[in-house]
Amino acid sequence: MAATASKNAITLKGSTEIVAEFFDYGINSILYQRGIYPPETFTRVQKYGLTLLMSTDDSIKDYLSKVISQIKEWLMDMTVSKLVVVIKSLAANEVLERWQFDVECDKTILTESKPREKSEKEIHEGIRAVIRQITASVTFLPLIEEPCSFDLLVYTDKDLDVPDSWGESGPQFVADSEEVRLRSFTTTIHKVDTMVAYKKSS
Amino acid sequence: MAHFKFDNLLTEMTRLDAPLTSGPPMRFNRKSSSGLGLSPRPVRTPGLTPTFPDSGHAVKSPTSARTPGKSPARLPVPQHRGRWKTPSKTPNKSSQHQHDRFIPNRTNSDFDMAGFTLTRPEGEEDEEVQSPTKVEYQKQLGAAMNIPENAKILSYKENKPKPAVGHANNLQVIYSKTKALGPNQVHKRIIPKVPERILDAPELLDDYYLNLLDWSSTNQMSVALGPAIYIWDASSGRIVQLMSTAVPNEYMSAVKWIQQGTILGVGTSQGEVELWDVPTEKKIRSMGGHAARVGSLSWNSHILTSGSRSGAIHHHDVRVANHNVGILNNHTQDVCGLAWSPDGKMLASGGNDNVLNIWSNVLGSDVSPLLTLTHHQAAVKALAWCPWQHNIMASGGGTADRHIRLWNAQSGCPLTCIDAKSQVCSVLFNQHHNELISGHGFSQNQLTIWRYPDLSKITDLEGHKARVLNLAMSPDCTMVASAAADETIRIWNCFAVDKRKKSSSVKPTGQPETIMLKSSRIR
Numbered sequence: 055m056a057a058t059a060s061k062n063a064i065t066l067k068g069s070t071e072i073v074a075e076f077f078d079y080g081i082n083s084i085l086y087q088r089g090i091y092p093p094e095t096f097t098r099v100q101k102y103g104l105t106l107l108m109s110t111d112d113s114i115k116d117y118l119s120k121v122i123s124q125i126k127e128w129l130m131d132m133t134v135s136k137l138v139v140v141i142k143s144l145a146a147n148e149v150l151e152r153w154q155f156d157v158e159c160d161k162t163i164l165t166e167s168k169p170r171e172k173s174e175k176e177i178h179e180g181i182r183a184v185i186r187q188i189t190a191s192v193t194f195l196p197l198i199e200e201p202c203s204f205d206l207l208v209y210t211d212k213d214l215d216v217p218d219s220w221g222e223s224g225p226q227f228v229a230d231s232e233e234v235r236l237r238s239f240t241t242t243i244h245k246v247d248t249m250v251a252y253k254k255s256s
Numbered sequence: 257m258a259h260f261k262f263d264n265l266l267t268e269m270t271r272l273d274a275p276l277t278s279g280p281p282m283r284f285n286r287k288s289s290s291g292l293g294l295s296p297r298p299v300r301t302p303g304l305t306p307t308f309p310d311s312g313h314a315v316k317s318p319t320s321a322r323t324p325g326k327s328p329a330r331l332p333v334p335q336h337r338g339r340w341k342t343p344s345k346t347p348n349k350s351s352q353h354q355h356d357r358f359i360p361n362r363t364n365s366d367f368d369m370a371g372f373t374l375t376r377p378e379g380e381e382d383e384e385v386q387s388p389t390k391v392e393y394q395k396q397l398g399a400a401m402n403i404p405e406n407a408k409i410l411s412y413k414e415n416k417p418k419p420a421v422g423h424a425n426n427l428q429v430i431y432s433k434t435k436a437l438g439p440n441q442v443h444k445r446i447i448p449k450v451p452e453r454i455l456d457a458p459e460l461l462d463d464y465y466l467n468l469l470d471w472s473s474t475n476q477m478s479v480a481l482g483p484a485i486y487i488w489d490a491s492s493g494r495i496v497q498l499m500s501t502a503v504p505n506e507y508m509s510a511v512k513w514i515q516q517g518t519i520l521g522v523g524t525s526q527g528e529v530e531l532w533d534v535p536t537e538k539k540i541r542s543m544g545g546h547a548a549r550v551g552s553l554s555w556n557s558h559i560l561t562s563g564s565r566s567g568a569i570h571h572h573d574v575r576v577a578n579h580n581v582g583i584l585n586n587h588t589q590d591v592c593g594l595a596w597s598p599d600g601k602m603l604a605s606g607g608n609d610n611v612l613n614i615w616s617n618v619l620g621s622d623v624s625p626l627l628t629l630t631h632h633q634a635a636v637k638a639l640a641w642c643p644w645q646h647n648i649m650a651s652g653g654g655t656a657d658r659h660i661r662l663w664n665a666q667s668g669c670p671l672t673c674i675d676a677k678s679q680v681c682s683v684l685f686n687q688h689h690n691e692l693i694s695g696h697g698f699s700q701n702q703l704t705i706w707r708y709p710d711l712s713k714i715t716d717l718e719g720h721k722a723r724v725l726n727l728a729m730s731p732d733c734t735m736v737a738s739a740a741a742d743e744t745i746r747i748w749n750c751f752a753v754d755k756r757k758k759s760s761s762v763k764p765t766g767q768p769e770t771i772m773l774k775s776s777r778i779r
Contacts, residue, residue: 090419113417121412135407144419203419209407216410223411 063169064177069243070129072174074122076181076239076246077137077155081118081206082108083188084139084153088195090202102182121206124217128210129244132159136209140226144201149228149253151195153188156247163243170242180239184248187236194234196255230254445689445754447705447715451746452735455488457481462741464637464654464681464725465551465565465592465608467510467523469739471728474517476534477737479745480508485522487534490730498537510562512553517731519574521560523550529562531574543572543579552594554603556617561603563591569605571619582619586628587611593639593651602626602665604649606636612651614665627668633657638683638694641665642708652680652694660694660711674711676704682727684736686751693750695724695738703727703738705750717748 079101086096086107091114096107109115128134134157141151163170207223216222228251236248459482460468468480477488484500485508501508503526510523519540522530527546532539548565555561559581560572567589571582584605593606596617603615610632613625629651638652638660647666653659660680662671679697686693691714692706701724703717722741729736734752739745 111417117412117417120414124412201419205411205416208410208412210410212408214408216408219412219414220410221413223409225409 062171062173064172064241064243065169066130066163066243069241070126072177072181072241073129073157073244073246074126076184077125078118078122079106079108079181080153080155080185080188080248081139082106083185084141085109085114085204087189087192088141088151088198088202090141090198090204102178102185104182104185106185120219121208124220125208128208128214129157129159132161132164133211133214134159134208135211136207138207138209138226140205140207141198141202142205142226143198144203146200149226150198150202151253152226152228152231152251154249154251156249158245158247160243160245172240172242177239177241180237183237184239184246187248191234191236191250195250195252227251228253445752447717447750448748448752449715449717451717451719452749453747455745455747457739457743457745459484460725460739460741460743460745461507461509462722462725463509464635464679464723465590467512467552467592467726468508469726469728469737469745470511470513470520471730471737472513472517472520473515473731475731476513476517477728477745478511478513478520478534479739480511480522483507485511485520485532487520496534496537498532498534499539509549509551510553512555512560514555514560515557521553521555521562523553523562525549527564529553529560529570529572531560541574541579543574545570545572545580551590551592552605554594554596556596556600556603559619561594561596563587563594563605563607565590567591567607567609569594569603569615582623583621584613584615584623584625586613586625590635592635592637595639595641595649597641597647597649597665598643599646602647604639604641604651604665606632606639606651608635610634610636610653610657612636612639612663614649614668627665629663629668629670631661631670631673632659634679638680640683640685640692642685643687644685644690650683650685650692652676652683655679655697660692660706662709662711672709672711674706678702679723681724682738684727684729686729686733688733688751688753691751693727693736695727695740697723701740701742703736703748703750717750719746720744 082096083106085091086093086109091109091111093107095109095111097110099106099108109118125134125137136157137155139153140149141153142149205223205226207226208220230253231251232254233249233251236250238245238247240246457479460479461482466480469477471477471490475490477490478498479486479488483506485498487496487498488494489496498520499522501524505525507525508522509525510521512521513519514521518534520532520534522532524530527544527548527550529543529546529550530539531541531543546562546564546566546568550562550564552563553560558573558575560574561569562572563569567585567587569584569587569591570580571584572579573581584603587605587607587609589608591605591607593604593612595604597603601617603617605613605615607613610630612629612632614627614629615623615625632651632653634654634657636651636653638650640650642648642650647664648671649663649665651661651663653661658676658678658680659673660676660683661673663669664671676694676696678700680694681697682695684693685691685708690708692708692711694704694706696702696704700716700718701720701722703720703724705714705717706712707714720738720740720742721744724738724740726739727736728739734749736748736750737745738748
């Protein structure tokens with residue numbers, strides 16, 4: 055019994071890992087589904103009971119791993135409030151899509167000593183639902199027909215010391231946008247809401 | 257009333273050298289009142305917050321208690337503009353109405369303070385000193401820009417992955433067409449209006465009655481250029497001169513590949529029918545019999561049928577020594593069009609006598625045509641059988657006729673007819689799109705794509721400078737080569753199959769088109 059109890063317990067560190075992992079798979083899914091990079095540069099990976107596509111491009115992998123390891127630190131400190139994937143057209147430099155992951159941190163965990171109870175399976179179910187929605191979103195999102203780049207924005211607390219390799223940025227909103235909220239999931243410590251804003255098609 | 261007092265006070269403060277109505281008395285006042293020549297200068301400590309003993313309670317403005325905390329010189333605040341007079345060059349009447357002259361009075365000027373406020377470096381002011389207006393402005397600006405008040409937006413700056421250059425999102429193929437075509441909707445396919453490739457074909461004879469171009473099932477194109485025959489391998493781009501006759505004034509008048517694609521039937525101006533094995537570049541046999549040049553050829557498995565200028569059509573069984581297995585005599589003039597049906601049961605022949613004959617596949621010398629169709633008003637050169645529907649045949653007439661006609665070859669019933677408004681030199685069916693393509697002469701020298709079966713025009717492909725003589729379809733049925741009297745062969749990618757349809761398409765034989773046109777010119 056003790057073993058199962060500890061398996062369902064969740065710590066801040068574990069929760070951080072889960073959320074960071076979700077960001078990694080989520081961003082890769084967005085890059086693939088929205089066709090930002092050629093599909094042949096992606097490989098299939100089994101995760102959350104789904105087949106997900108992960109980029110094999112070294113520069114993307116490197117960039118994402120650096121960003122996510124930094125986000126992990128901030129998740130641990132609970133100083134991050136949002137992660138945003140911005141999709142911009144290359145030619146016009148116009149923001150076409152904005153995928154926003156709102157992170158709500160339950161700061162009471164810092165004072166509590168007892169870990170929370172939630173099984174990994176349950177959390178993964180929640181994540182699976184979100185990723186399925188990301189995958190399904192191509193059916194309603196406008197088709198991206200021009201070459202695009204992506205950008206990651208992280209909303210942090212105001213008093214955070216900015217590391218050297220990071221710089222401040224504008225929020226890069228989509229002009230004249232339509233918004234769709236996707237599902238959310240929670241690890242009981244971090245709650246992640248997903249939302250996509252896209253340019254209204256005329 | 258307190259605020260009026262405050263107003264006045266501030267106005268005086270900002271003008272530094274104006275006579276003060278409140279505060280310590282003026283020197284001449286003091287002189288006159290006390291009689292003393294000198295009195296100590298009023299003490300004011302240099303600093304940011306001058307004290308206002310008599311109006312301290314009035315200082316609290318509704319917006320902020322910090323307003324007077326600013327240096328006096330900076331006091332005019334936009335939000336008070338309505339009722340607050342900005343210090344101007346015009347002397348303040350209210351405080352000066354009793355004086356008629358301006359007398360600078362520097363005794364009460366606080367030079368330390370003035371100097372400090374003037375020379376203070378920018379940016380020294382800290383959070384507390386920031387004017388409430390500025391704070392408010394920043395707040396408003398932030399709200400307008402949607403920057404959250406208590407957050408920073410960060411972005412990782414180093415080694416951003418480059419966007420995929422040259423990558424176009426190909427999801428369009430999947431998602432762009434969500435609705436099925438309705439009954440009235442016409443599927444518009446984009447047909448490139450320029451040729452994929454132009455090959456030089458010098459010495460190509462400008463003779464309507466010859467058939468100088470053919471494209472094999474092994475993706476090799478043969479073209480007769482005067483006395484020589486060249487093979488252009490469309491997969492590799494290699495060009496081979498298959499043969500060249502040494503006989504003076506002899507030229508090659510017809511080329512036709514066997515269905516399997518390695519043996520080429522050649523008709524010559526001397527009435528010979530030759531067989532060439534192309535891989536080894538060797539002549540296999542030469543078959544005589546014709547009295548005049550052989551302008552048309554057609555294969556039906558091992559039977560090679562040739563039409564001559566004399567009007568005779570010969571069947572050659574290429575397997576046997578005594579090759580002549582049948583003679584069809586009906587045409588009175590040059591036989592310029594010959595085509596076996598895909599099932600090999602019927603032969604269509606067109607002649608310069610304006611007659612289109614349909615023959616059965618019965619060999620022998622005493623055969624009469626199944627049908628003789630005399631609708632055309634000019635030579636019938638363009639002949640094609642429909643690959644997807646039995647017994648349907650298309651024919652096109654020469655300059656005097658200019659019509660494309662569709663026939664039921666079984667019954668001889670004319671199905672559709674359209675005036676092409678130009679000499680029809682060649683016609684081909686395309687099974688991927690259920691369309692026909694025809695090559696024309698004067699005046700546009702164009703290729704025209706027609707919809708089957710109503711023969712409505714889809715598009716014209718213009719580019720040739722002289723009349724189109726022959727057309728040939730690539731083995732994968734996506735491209736058409738046209739040989740024209742301007743001594744060029746143009747290759748048109750006019751029947752490209754989109755990927756969605758490809759899975760259901762009938763036969764994806766031949767090479768993929770990417771490697772098909774790798775090469776250069778035929779000479």
